[in-house]
Amino acid sequence: MSDYSFEKLIDRNYMVDLLTRLLKVDCTVSMGPQTLMSPNDPKLVNYVQNVIRPELQKIGVYNIIDVPNNQIVAKSCAIPLSNIII
Numbered sequence: 001m002s003d004y005s006f007e008k009l010i011d012r013n014y015m016v017d018l019l020t021r022l023l024k025v026d027c028t029v030s031m032g033p034q035t036l037m038s039p040n041d042p043k044l045v046n047y048v049q050n051v052i053r054p055e056l057q058k059i060g061v062y063n064i065i066d067v068p069n070n071q072i073v074a075k076s077c078a079i080p081l082s083n084i085i086i
Helices: 005-009 012-023 042-058
Strands: 064-067 071-074
Touching: 042 064, 042 071
Parallel strands: none
Antiparallel strands: 064 071
């Protein structure tokens, strides 16, 4: 079994609280062709950078790697990055 320090912070109460807060984040999408959003759309950038990233840091995930298109990769093991395929 893995031994990641953030696992001890994730329990039922945490998940209910987190999901409740995530449901309150504005992520509305207009009807029609606007449903295809760019990864750099301000709503997605806000969600990833101002909601998800701080939550990862809150539970102790600090090895966050920025990758293109508003994505986040978090390293949580001792395997060298050169040996990981994403």
